[in-house]
Amino acid sequence: MSLTRVLFVAAAATVGLGVALADQPFSSELDARKGQFKMLAFNIGPLVGMAQGNIEYDAATAQMAADNIVALASLHQTRLWPAGSDNESIDNTRALPAIWENSEDFAAMFDDLGSAARDMQAAAGTDLNALRGQLRALGGACSACHEAYRQPE
Numbered sequence: 001m002s003l004t005r006v007l008f009v010a011a012a013a014t015v016g017l018g019v020a021l022a023d024q025p026f027s028s029e030l031d032a033r034k035g036q037f038k039m040l041a042f043n044i045g046p047l048v049g050m051a052q053g054n055i056e057y058d059a060a061t062a063q064m065a066a067d068n069i070v071a072l073a074s075l076h077q078t079r080l081w082p083a084g085s086d087n088e089s090i091d092n093t094r095a096l097p098a099i100w101e102n103s104e105d106f107a108a109m110f111d112d113l114g115s116a117a118r119d120m121q122a123a124a125g126t127d128l129n130a131l132r133g134q135l136r137a138l139g140g141a142c143s144a145c146h147e148a149y150r151q152p153e
Protein backbone atom coordinates (compact mmCIF):
# COMPACT_ATOMS: atom_id res chain seq x y z
CA MET A 1 0.00 0.00 0.00
CA SER A 2 1.41 3.41 -0.97
CA LEU A 3 1.89 6.04 1.69
CA THR A 4 -0.83 8.18 0.10
CA ARG A 5 -3.24 5.26 0.26
CA VAL A 6 -2.37 4.56 3.92
CA LEU A 7 -3.01 8.20 4.80
CA PHE A 8 -6.27 8.18 2.88
CA VAL A 9 -7.51 5.04 4.67
CA ALA A 10 -6.50 6.52 8.04
CA ALA A 11 -8.27 9.79 7.27
CA ALA A 12 -11.40 7.96 6.11
CA ALA A 13 -11.42 5.88 9.28
CA THR A 14 -11.14 9.04 11.41
CA VAL A 15 -13.97 10.76 9.56
CA GLY A 16 -16.08 7.60 9.76
CA LEU A 17 -15.62 7.44 13.52
CA GLY A 18 -16.57 11.10 13.87
CA VAL A 19 -19.76 10.51 11.94
CA ALA A 20 -20.60 7.38 13.93
CA LEU A 21 -20.25 9.28 17.23
CA ALA A 22 -22.26 12.24 16.00
CA ASP A 23 -24.92 9.81 14.78
CA GLN A 24 -25.49 8.08 18.11
CA PRO A 25 -29.17 8.84 18.62
CA PHE A 26 -30.10 10.32 21.99
CA SER A 27 -26.44 10.51 23.06
CA SER A 28 -27.07 13.26 25.64
CA GLU A 29 -30.09 11.46 27.08
CA LEU A 30 -28.07 8.23 27.39
CA ASP A 31 -25.17 10.07 29.03
CA ALA A 32 -27.50 11.81 31.46
CA ARG A 33 -29.52 8.78 32.49
CA LYS A 34 -26.45 6.55 32.86
CA GLY A 35 -24.81 9.37 34.81
CA GLN A 36 -27.80 9.50 37.14
CA PHE A 37 -27.51 5.76 37.80
CA LYS A 38 -23.73 6.01 38.29
CA MET A 39 -24.38 8.70 40.91
CA LEU A 40 -26.94 6.45 42.62
CA ALA A 41 -24.42 3.58 42.68
CA PHE A 42 -21.67 5.93 43.93
CA ASN A 43 -23.86 6.99 46.85
CA ILE A 44 -25.27 3.60 47.82
CA GLY A 45 -21.67 2.31 47.88
CA PRO A 46 -20.71 3.61 51.34
CA LEU A 47 -24.07 2.50 52.79
CA VAL A 48 -23.49 -1.06 51.54
CA GLY A 49 -19.86 -0.95 52.70
CA MET A 50 -20.88 0.12 56.22
CA ALA A 51 -23.75 -2.39 56.42
CA GLN A 52 -21.37 -5.20 55.45
CA GLY A 53 -18.67 -4.02 57.84
CA ASN A 54 -16.14 -3.27 55.08
CA ILE A 55 -16.16 0.44 55.96
CA GLU A 56 -16.37 1.77 59.50
CA TYR A 57 -19.77 3.33 60.24
CA ASP A 58 -19.65 7.11 60.07
CA ALA A 59 -22.93 8.93 60.69
CA ALA A 60 -22.04 12.06 58.68
CA THR A 61 -20.90 10.10 55.61
CA ALA A 62 -23.95 7.83 55.77
CA GLN A 63 -26.26 10.84 56.07
CA MET A 64 -24.67 12.60 53.08
CA ALA A 65 -24.96 9.48 50.94
CA ALA A 66 -28.62 9.01 51.89
CA ASP A 67 -29.37 12.73 51.30
CA ASN A 68 -27.81 12.47 47.83
CA ILE A 69 -29.89 9.40 46.98
CA VAL A 70 -33.06 11.28 47.94
CA ALA A 71 -31.96 14.20 45.73
CA LEU A 72 -31.18 11.89 42.80
CA ALA A 73 -34.50 10.04 43.20
CA SER A 74 -36.26 13.45 43.00
CA LEU A 75 -35.02 14.27 39.49
CA HIS A 76 -37.76 14.52 36.89
CA GLN A 77 -37.38 11.55 34.56
CA THR A 78 -39.49 12.44 31.51
CA ARG A 79 -36.76 13.91 29.28
CA LEU A 80 -34.34 11.07 30.08
CA TRP A 81 -36.54 8.43 28.45
CA PRO A 82 -37.53 9.55 24.94
CA ALA A 83 -39.48 7.01 22.86
CA GLY A 84 -37.10 5.11 20.59
CA SER A 85 -34.21 5.06 23.10
CA ASP A 86 -34.67 1.36 24.00
CA ASN A 87 -32.06 -1.32 23.38
CA GLU A 88 -33.89 -2.79 20.38
CA SER A 89 -33.94 0.57 18.59
CA ILE A 90 -30.44 1.86 19.36
CA ASP A 91 -27.01 0.74 20.60
CA ASN A 92 -25.30 1.63 23.89
CA THR A 93 -28.28 1.19 26.15
CA ARG A 94 -29.66 -1.65 28.28
CA ALA A 95 -33.09 -0.02 28.63
CA LEU A 96 -35.70 -2.63 27.62
CA PRO A 97 -38.66 -1.70 25.37
CA ALA A 98 -40.93 -2.79 28.25
CA ILE A 99 -40.23 0.60 29.88
CA TRP A 100 -42.31 2.32 27.19
CA GLU A 101 -44.97 -0.42 27.17
CA ASN A 102 -45.48 -0.06 30.96
CA SER A 103 -44.50 3.54 31.52
CA GLU A 104 -46.78 3.97 34.55
CA ASP A 105 -45.30 0.93 36.25
CA PHE A 106 -41.78 2.15 35.44
CA ALA A 107 -42.60 5.57 36.93
CA ALA A 108 -44.11 3.88 40.00
CA MET A 109 -40.87 1.94 40.50
CA PHE A 110 -38.92 5.18 40.37
CA ASP A 111 -41.31 6.57 43.02
CA ASP A 112 -40.68 3.43 45.13
CA LEU A 113 -36.99 4.31 44.99
CA GLY A 114 -37.89 7.76 46.34
CA SER A 115 -39.84 6.30 49.29
CA ALA A 116 -37.09 3.84 50.17
CA ALA A 117 -34.55 6.65 49.88
CA ARG A 118 -36.50 8.86 52.29
CA ASP A 119 -36.74 6.00 54.80
CA MET A 120 -32.97 5.55 54.50
CA GLN A 121 -32.49 9.30 54.92
CA ALA A 122 -34.31 9.11 58.26
CA ALA A 123 -32.23 6.13 59.41
CA ALA A 124 -28.71 6.39 57.98
CA GLY A 125 -27.33 9.00 60.37
CA THR A 126 -28.86 7.39 63.50
CA ASP A 127 -26.74 4.28 63.93
CA LEU A 128 -25.51 1.24 62.04
CA ASN A 129 -28.48 -0.94 62.98
CA ALA A 130 -30.95 1.63 61.67
CA LEU A 131 -28.96 1.90 58.42
CA ARG A 132 -28.90 -1.89 58.06
CA GLY A 133 -32.65 -1.99 58.65
CA GLN A 134 -33.36 0.15 55.58
CA LEU A 135 -30.76 -1.16 53.16
CA ARG A 136 -32.73 -4.18 51.98
CA ALA A 137 -35.67 -1.99 50.94
CA LEU A 138 -33.41 0.52 49.20
CA GLY A 139 -31.36 -2.09 47.36
CA GLY A 140 -34.59 -3.91 46.58
CA ALA A 141 -35.96 -0.81 44.83
CA CYS A 142 -32.89 -0.81 42.55
CA SER A 143 -32.99 -4.51 41.75
CA ALA A 144 -36.78 -4.73 41.26
CA CYS A 145 -36.55 -2.21 38.44
CA HIS A 146 -33.40 -3.76 36.95
CA GLU A 147 -35.06 -7.18 36.84
CA ALA A 148 -38.08 -5.79 35.02
CA TYR A 149 -36.59 -3.11 32.80
CA ARG A 150 -32.81 -3.51 32.33
CA GLN A 151 -31.15 -5.94 29.93
CA PRO A 152 -28.87 -8.27 31.96
CA GLU A 153 -25.18 -7.97 30.99
Ligand code: HEC
Pocket (backbone or CB within 6 Å): 030, 033, 034, 035, 037, 038, 040, 041, 044, 092, 093, 094, 095, 096, 106, 107, 109, 110, 113, 138, 139, 141, 142, 143, 145, 146, 149, 150
Ligand atom coordinates in the same frame (compact mmCIF):
# COMPACT_ATOMS: atom_id res chain seq x y z
C1 HEC B 1 -37.21 2.72 37.82
C2 HEC B 1 -36.15 1.84 37.36
C3 HEC B 1 -34.79 1.85 37.99
C4 HEC B 1 -34.45 2.06 39.31
C5 HEC B 1 -35.36 2.34 40.50
C6 HEC B 1 -33.01 1.94 39.36
N1 HEC B 1 -32.50 1.66 38.12
FE1 HEC B 1 -30.54 1.44 37.67
N2 HEC B 1 -31.01 1.30 35.70
C7 HEC B 1 -32.29 1.23 35.18
C8 HEC B 1 -32.25 1.12 33.73
C9 HEC B 1 -33.44 1.01 32.78
C10 HEC B 1 -30.88 1.12 33.39
C11 HEC B 1 -30.29 1.04 31.97
C12 HEC B 1 -30.07 2.47 31.44
C13 HEC B 1 -29.51 2.49 30.03
O1 HEC B 1 -28.62 1.66 29.72
O2 HEC B 1 -29.93 3.35 29.22
C14 HEC B 1 -30.14 1.23 34.65
C15 HEC B 1 -28.76 1.26 34.74
C16 HEC B 1 -28.04 1.29 35.91
C17 HEC B 1 -26.60 1.27 35.99
C18 HEC B 1 -25.63 1.21 34.81
C19 HEC B 1 -25.35 2.64 34.34
C20 HEC B 1 -24.41 2.69 33.13
O3 HEC B 1 -23.34 3.32 33.26
O4 HEC B 1 -24.72 2.10 32.09
C21 HEC B 1 -26.27 1.30 37.33
C22 HEC B 1 -24.88 1.29 37.93
C23 HEC B 1 -27.51 1.37 38.07
N3 HEC B 1 -28.57 1.35 37.18
C24 HEC B 1 -27.60 1.44 39.45
C25 HEC B 1 -28.78 1.65 40.15
C26 HEC B 1 -28.87 1.79 41.59
C27 HEC B 1 -27.68 1.73 42.54
C28 HEC B 1 -30.18 1.98 41.89
C29 HEC B 1 -30.82 2.17 43.23
C30 HEC B 1 -30.23 3.10 44.18
C31 HEC B 1 -30.91 1.95 40.63
N4 HEC B 1 -30.04 1.74 39.61
C32 HEC B 1 -32.27 2.09 40.53
C33 HEC B 1 -33.46 1.29 35.90
C34 HEC B 1 -33.55 1.58 37.26
